[in-house]
Amino acid sequence: MDRHSARRASSFRFTQLRPTEAPPLSDESVRLLAERLTSQGSAIQRGEVPAGYTYLGQFVAHDLSFDATQAGVATALTTEGMRQARSPSLDLDSLYGKGPQDPRSAPLYRAGGPFLATGRTDPDAHLGPLEDADLPRRVDLPRRDAAREPGYKAVIGDPRNDDNLAVAQTHLAFIRFHNRVVEHETDPDAPVGERLAVARAIVTRHYQWVVWKDLLPRICDPHVLDAVWRDGRTAIDPRAGPGTPGEMPLEFALGVFRVGHSMIRAEYDWNRFVSPSVGELFVHSGRGGELAGGTRLRSSMVADFRRLYDFRDAGRPARDSDVRILARRIDTRIAPELAWLPLGTFDATAAPADDLERNLAFRNLMRARSSRLASGQEMAAFLSDRGLPVGPLSEQQLLSEPNRYPTHLELGLGKPGLAHTPLWIHTLREAELGGFRLAGVGAWLLAETFHRALAGSRISILDPPGWVPHLSGPGQPFKMPHLLLYAADGDAAGLAPPDS
Numbered sequence: 114m115d116r117h118s119a120r121r122a123s124s125f126r127f128t129q130l131r132p133t134e135a136p137p138l139s140d141e142s143v144r145l146l147a148e149r150l151t152s153q154g155s156a157i158q159r160g161e162v163p164a165g166y167t168y169l170g171q172f173v174a175h176d177l178s179f180d181a182t183q184a185g186v187a188t189a190l191t192t193e194g195m196r197q198a199r200s201p202s203l204d205l206d207s208l209y210g211k212g213p214q215d216p217r218s219a220p221l222y223r224a225g226g227p228f229l230a231t232g233r234t235d236p237d238a239h240l241g242p243l244e245d246a247d248l249p250r251r252v253d254l255p256r257r258d259a260a261r262e263p264g265y266k267a268v269i270g271d272p273r274n275d276d277n278l279a280v281a282q283t284h285l286a287f288i289r290f291h292n293r294v295v296e297h298e299t300d301p302d303a304p305v306g307e308r309l310a311v312a313r314a315i316v317t318r319h320y321q322w323v324v325w326k327d328l329l330p331r332i333c334d335p336h337v338l339d340a341v342w343r344d345g346r347t348a349i350d351p352r353a354g355p356g357t358p359g360e361m362p363l364e365f366a367l368g369v370f371r372v373g374h375s376m377i378r379a380e381y382d383w384n385r386f387v388s389p390s391v392g393e394l395f396v397h398s399g400r401g402g403e404l405a406g407g408t409r410l411r412s413s414m415v416a417d418f419r420r421l422y423d424f425r426d427a428g429r430p431a432r433d434s435d436v437r438i439l440a441r442r443i444d445t446r447i448a449p450e451l452a453w454l455p456l457g458t459f460d461a462t463a464a465p466a467d468d469l470e471r472n473l474a475f476r477n478l479m480r481a482r483s484s485r486l487a488s489g490q491e492m493a494a495f496l497s498d499r500g501l502p503v504g505p506l507s508e509q510q511l512l513s514e515p516n517r518y519p520t521h522l523e524l525g526l527g528k529p530g531l532a533h534t535p536l537w538i539h540t541l542r543e544a545e546l547g548g549f550r551l552a553g554v555g556a557w558l559l560a561e562t563f564h565r566a567l568a569g570s571r572i573s574i575l576d577p578p579g580w581v582p583h584l585s586g587p588g589q590p591f592k593m594p595h596l597l598l599y600a601a602d603g604d605a606a607g608l609a610p611p612d613s
Contacts, residue, residue, distance in 0.1 A: 125200050125201060125358075125360075125361070126360055126361070127360065127361050127362075127363050127366065128360040128361065128362055128363070129362065129363045129364070129484075129485075129486075129487075130348070130349070130362055130363075130364050130487065130492070130495060131487050131491060131492075131495050132485045132486075132487065133485050133486060133487045133488055133491055133533070134491070135488055135491065135529075135532070135533035136529060136533075137482045137485075138478070138482060138526075138527075138529060138530055138535065139527075139529075142525060142526065142527050142529070142530055143475065143478045143479060143482065144469060144475070145525040146474070146478060146522075146525030146526060146530070146535075146538070147452075147469065147472050147474040147475035147478055147525075148452075148469075148472070148525075149522070149525045150445060150446065150447045150474040150525070151447045151448070151449050151451060151452040151472060151473070151474050152449060152452075158441065158442050158444075159439045159440075159441060159442070160376070160439055160440050160441055160442035160443070160549055161439065161549075162331045162332065162376065162439065162440045163421060163422045163423050163438065163439060163440070164376075164378060164381065164421050164438040164439060164440045165279075165283070165418065165421030165422045165438075165593065166328055166331055166332070166376075166422075166440060166593070167279070167373055167376040167377055167378075167440045168277075168279040168280045168282075168283050168421075169283055169323075169328055169593060170328060170332070170370075170373040170376075171279075171280045171283075171373060172207075172274060172280055172283045172284060172287070173203070173324055173328065174366075174370055174373070175207050175271045175273050175274055175280075176203060176204070176205060176206070176207045176208075176271075177201055177202070177203070177361065177366075177370075177566055178201060178361045178365075178366040179271065179273070200358075200569075201359045201360055201361035201565075201566060201569065202358075202359065202566050202567075202569040202570040202571075203317070203320065203321045203324060203563070203566045203567055203570050203573075204317060204570045204571060204572060205287070205313070205316065205317050205320060206270060207269075207270045207271035207274065207284075208229070208269075208270055208284070208287050208288070208291070208316075209221070209229075209270060209313060210270040212226075212309070213225045213226040213305075213309070218270065220249070220251075220268045221249075221268060221269065221270060225305060226305050226306075226308075226309045227295050227299070227305050227306075227308040227309035227312060228291075228292050228295055229288045229291050229292060230249040230268065230288075231244070231245040231246075231247070231248070231249055231285065231288055231289065231292075232245075232246075232247040232248050232249040232250050232267075232409065232410075233245070233246065233247060233409065234246045234247045234409055234410045234411060234412040234414075234415060235407055235408070235409040235410065235411055235412065236411075236412055237411045237412055237413050238413070239386050239412065239413040239610075240412035240413055240610060240611065241412065242412065243412050243415060243610070243611070245289060246285075246410070246412070246415045246610075247281075247285065247409055247410040247415075248267035248268070248269055248274075248275060248281055248284060248285055248288075248399075248410075249267065249268045249269070250265060250266065250267055250268060250399065250408065250409055251266065251268055252265070252408045252409060265399045265403055265404045265407070265408050265409075266399040266400060267281065267284075267399050267400075269284060272400055273400070273458075275398050275399040275400040275401070276395070276398055276400050276401045276457075276458045277391075277394040277395050277398050277401050277458075278389075278394040278395075278397045278398050278410075278414060278416070279381070279394050279416070279421075281398050281399070281410075282415070282416040282418075286418070286596070286597055286600050287316070287320070287600075289600040289601070290316060290319075290596055290597075290599060290600040291312060291313075291316050293599055293600055293602060294312045294315050294316050294584075294599075295308060295309075295312045298311065298312060298315055299311045299312050313572065314572050315584070317570070317572040318572060318573070318574050318580060318582070319582050319584055319591060319596065320596075321567060321570070321573065321574045322574055322581075322582050322591055323591065323592060323593050323596055324563070325338070325342070325563065325567070325574070326590070326591070326592070327591075327592040327593055328593070329559070329560070329563060331550075332372070332373075332376075332443060332550055332551060333550055333551040333555075333556050333559050333560060334547065334550055334551060334552050334556040337551075337552075337556040337557055337560050338556075338560050340560075341557075341560040341561055341564050342564070345564070346561045346564055346565060347496075347499050347500060347501055347561070348495070348496055348499045348501060348557065348558075348561055349362060349558075349561040349562055349564075349565050350565050350568075353565065353568060353569070354568070355568050355573060355575055355576045356568075356569070356571065356573075356576070357568065357569060358569055359565050359566065359568070359569035362558070362562055363484055363486055364486060364487060364492060364536060364558055365558055365559065365562040367477070367480055367481045367484060367486055367536075367537070368481060368486055368535075368536035368537045368540060368558075369536065369537075369540050369551070369554075369555050369558045369559050369562070370559065370562075371477050371537050372443050372537075372540055372541055372544060372551060372555065374447055374451065374473055374474075374477070375441060375442070375443050375444055375445070375446060375447055375541055375544075376440040376441050376442075376443060377391055377440075377441065377447075377448050377450075377451060378391060378438070378440065378441055378448065379391055379448050379449070379450055381394065381420075381421075381438060382420055382438055383414070383416065383417065383420070384413070384414075384415065384416065384417035384420070384609060384610055385417070385609075385610075386413040386610070387413060387414065389414075390450060391448060391450045391451070392450050392453075395454075395455045395458065396455075397410065397411070397414045400457045400458065401455045401457050401458050402455055402457070403457070412610065413610065415609075415610040416609075417608065417609035417610065418597050418608040418609065419605070419608050419609055420438050420609075421438055422593055422594045422597065423594065424594045424597075424598070424605070424608070426590075426592050426594045426595075427585075427592065427594035427595045427598055428589075429594070429598075429605060442545075442549040443541065443544040443545070443549050443550065443551070444541060444544065444545040444549065445522060445538065445541045445542055445545055447473060447474050451472070451473040451474070452471070452472045452473070452474070453468075453471050453472070454471045454472070454473055454476075456471075459476065477537055478535055478537070478538075481535055481536065481537060482535075486535070486536055487536060488533035488534055488535060488536060488539065489505060489506065489534045489535070489536050489538070489539020489540065489542075489543075489554055490505035490506075490532070490533055490534060490539070491533070492536055492539075492554050492558065493505035493553070493554050496554060496557055496558075501557050503553045503554050503557055504553070505539075505554075506534070506539060506542055506543065506546075506553075508531045508532075510542070510546060511526070511531055511534060511542055512531070513546075522538070522542070526538070536554075539554060539555070540554065540555035540558075543555050543556075584596075584599050585599075
C-alpha cells in the first residue's frame with residue numbers, strides 16, 4: 114500500500130499523551146483567570162515577529178487539527194468522543210480537500226482542476242473590482258435562506274479559514290501560490306491529474322519548509338527544533354516511520370499551539386486605505402462577520418502583505434517592505450478585543466447566556482478542563498520520564514516579575530492552579546520567561562508534534578531525505594516572503610492592492 118492509500122484508509126482522531134490526575138480548576142478560578150488574561154491591554158508589548166506569522170500559524174493550526182465535536186465548552190469529553198475532521202499532517206488538505214474528483218471538493222477547483230478557484234472583490238470608493246483578490250464565494254445563493262448555506266461564505270476546504278480577514282487572505286495566498294506553480298512548474302500538455310499531483314507535491318513541500326524553517330524558529334527555541342530534526346522524536350510516536358498515519362495530541366491542539374492567541378494585535382496597519390482593529394478583521398470575513406453586510410470582500414480590504422511580512426528576508430529593498438507590523442510577544446496576556454468573539458467563529462447561532470463564553474481565553478481554558486488535559490507540571494514529568502531535559506515551572510517562576518511585568522496570574526490560578534497550571538498557561542509563561550519563544554515543555558511538545566506531522570504526510574520534506582526548496586533560486590533560503598512573491602509572479606506590486 115502506498116503512502117496515499119495509507120492516508121485515505123486511515124481514520125483521523127485525537128489522542129492524549131496522559132490525562133490529568135489533578136483536580137480541575139474551579140469555575141470561579143477559570144472565570145477569574147480568563148478575565149485577567151484579557152484585561153492586561155496596557156501591559157502588552159510588541160515583539161520581533163512580523164504580524165503575518167500570527168495568521169500563518171492559524172492557517173497551519175487549521176491544516177493540522179479540526180475539532181468538529183458538537184459540544185459546549187463545559188461538556189465533558191473523551192478522545193473517543195471527539196471528532197478530528199482534519200488529517201494531523203502538514204498535507205494542505207485544508208487547501209486541496211479531497212481533490213476535484215470528489216463532489217464536495219470539486220467547487221474548490223476551476224473546471225475540474227488543476228487550478229484552484231479564486232474570487233473577485235466588490236468595488237468601493239477607493240478601487241474597482243479586483244480579480245483573484247478574494248476567496249471564491251457562493252454569491253449565487255440567497256443570504257438569509259435558512260434552508261441553504263449563506264452565499265457570503267467562502268468555498269474552501271476549511272471554513273475556519275474565513276474566520277477573520279487575515280487568515281482568509283493567507284489562504285488566498287496559498288491558492289495563488291498553487292496556481293503559479295501549476296502555471297510555471299507543470300507540463301501544460303499533461304493530463305489534469307498529473308499536473309495537479311506535481312503541483313501539489315511542490316507546493317506542499319515548500320509549505321512544510323516554510324513552517325519548519327521560517328515560522329517555527331520565530332516562536333520556538335531553535336535548539337529544540339534542531340535537536341528533534343537531528344535526533345528524531347522521543348515522546349510522540351517515536352517509532353513511527355515515514356508515511357505512517359498519525360494522531361493529533363490534545364496537549365498540542367488544546368494547549369501548546371494556542372500560544373498564537375497571545376500574538377494577536379488590537380489593530381493592524383492593513384494597507385494604505387484602512388487600519389482595522391482585530392474586531393474589524395472578523396467583520397470583513399465571511400464566517401466571522403458576514404463580510405460587513407456584503408457578498409464579497411471590498412477591494413479596499415485586500416491585504417498589503419508588505420506590511421505583514423519583512424520582504425528584506427527575500428532580498429527585496431526596504432521600499433518593498435513599507436511597514437513592519439509586529440505581532441505581540443508570546444506571554445500571558447491576550448488582546449482585550451478577544452474577550453468578545455463573533456458568534457460565527459464558534460458556530461453559535463444565538464448569543465450565549467453567559468457573555469464569558471465569547472471570551473477566547475475562557476473557551477481555551479474550559480475546553481482543556483472538559484477534556485481533562487494534563488497540566489504543565491504533569492506534562493513536564495511525562496517528558497522528563499522519557500529522557501527530555503525539561504522540568505516544571507516553580508511557583509516562584511509562575512509569580513515572579515520577568516522583564517518588569519506586573520504579575521497577574523496569582524489571583525486567577527490560586528493555590529490549585531499554581532500546583533497544576535493549565536498547560537496553555539504554563540506554555541505561555543515558559544515563553545514569557547524564555548525570551549518570548551516557546552521553551553521547555555511547550556517547545557518539546559511543539560517540535561515533536563510538528564515532526565510527527567511531517568512524518569505522517571504522504572508528501573514530506575523528510576522523504577526523500579535531503580530535500581531542499583528550489584523556487585527561491587539555487588542556494589537561497591525559502592521563507593514566507595519568497596512564497597508570497599512567487600504567488601504574485603515575482604512582482605512586488607502584486608503584494609498589495611493596486612494604486613487605483
